[in-house]
Amino acid sequence: MAAQTARAETLGRGADRDIEIGEPLPYWNTTGARVRRRRLQGNPTYAAMISNLDTNVGRVADALRRNAILDDTVVVFTSDNGGLHSNSAPTSNEPLSEGKGWLEEGGLRVPMIIKPACLRDRDAVQGGTTVHTPVSGLDLFPTLLELSGLSQLPERHLDGRSLAGLMTHPGPDIDELSRRALFWHFPHYNYGGASPCSAVRRGRWKLMRRYETATESLFELTSDPGETLNLAATEVSHRADLGRLLDDWLRDVHALVPRPNPSRQFDEYDVGSDGTTYERP
Structure with a gap:
């Protein structure tokens, strides 16, 4: 880690630098504490971890190559969420908004790299291709089945779609997958500062529904991947269409949706350093 620490110092950064203090954390037991967001990369410990992962x-690829099985092995490199950007804040997802535990793009959008095995038709798979169509971790199971030459098991991957076609005949598959809606549901408070939310994306449009404030936000992700411009008030038809999709999906999966508790009572118990009164149930 010495090299990463020296590099951070050379750049004028470090584990406790480039931190932005935000809104109060949404818990009664975090008296006066606020969300802390990292805005620039600069944590040497995190850099050392990434270097070790790389x-x-x-080493795995070299072992497959030495044993002459690399061409017969499917390798997938991806993540289940964006980097943790708040509170302990080891990393930054800029220019994407927020990070792990949030339904903003910084928490959802991650790379997926697939090296398929060379199957019967060695010329069928186009290497080095970048596909910008949004996909999901739910797609991995049916994808690996197809790339392995096995039959699909639709009763076991209800929400996933095989991505093998994106690597062999991408035209029709990209068109079909680009029209697919993707859904997320996180009806909880997150230790990093996020509050209960659901989201749906179809194509370039994404709707977020926040339950604590009973508000919706609409973003056009092609031109605004950082979700800086809320278009909910002007793009009414897109908001309504995505809202209906989200309603139908939440009902279809029997999602638990948080709602206000009208009997909740509060007792004042502390005042933060900025004068804000913090209460607990």
């Missing part, structure tokens, strides 16, 4: 991915 080295060991290379």
Whole structure:
């Protein structure tokens, strides 16, 4: 980690620098505490971890190559969420908004790299191709089945779609997958500062529904991946269409949706450093 620490110092950064203090954390037991967001990369410990990960991915690939099975092996590199950007704040997802535990793009949008095995038709898979169509981790199971030459098991991957076609005949598959709606539901408070939310994306449009404030936000992600411009008030038809999709999906999966508790009572118990009164049930 010495090299990463020296690099951070050279750049004028460090584990406790480039932190932005935001809104109060939404819990009664976090008296006076606020969300802390990292705005620039600069944590040497995190950098050392990423370097170690990179080295060991290379070791796996080298082992497959030495044993002459690399061409017969499907390798997938991805993540289940964006980097943790708040509170302990080891990383930043800029220019994407927020991070792990949030339904903003910084928490959802991650790379997925697939090296397929060379199957019967070695010319069928186009290497080095970048596909911008949004996909989901739910797609991995049916994808691996198809790339392995196995039959699909639709009763076991109800929400996933095989992505094999994106690597062999991408035209029709990209068109079909680009029209698919993707859904997220996180009806909880997050230790990093996020509050209960659901979201749906179809194509370039994304709707977020926040339950604590009973508000919706609409973003056009092609031109605004950082979700800086809320278009909910002007793009009424897109908001309504996505809202209906989200309503139908939440009902279809029997999602638990938080609602206000009308009997909740509060007792004042502290005043923060900025004069804000914090209460608890």
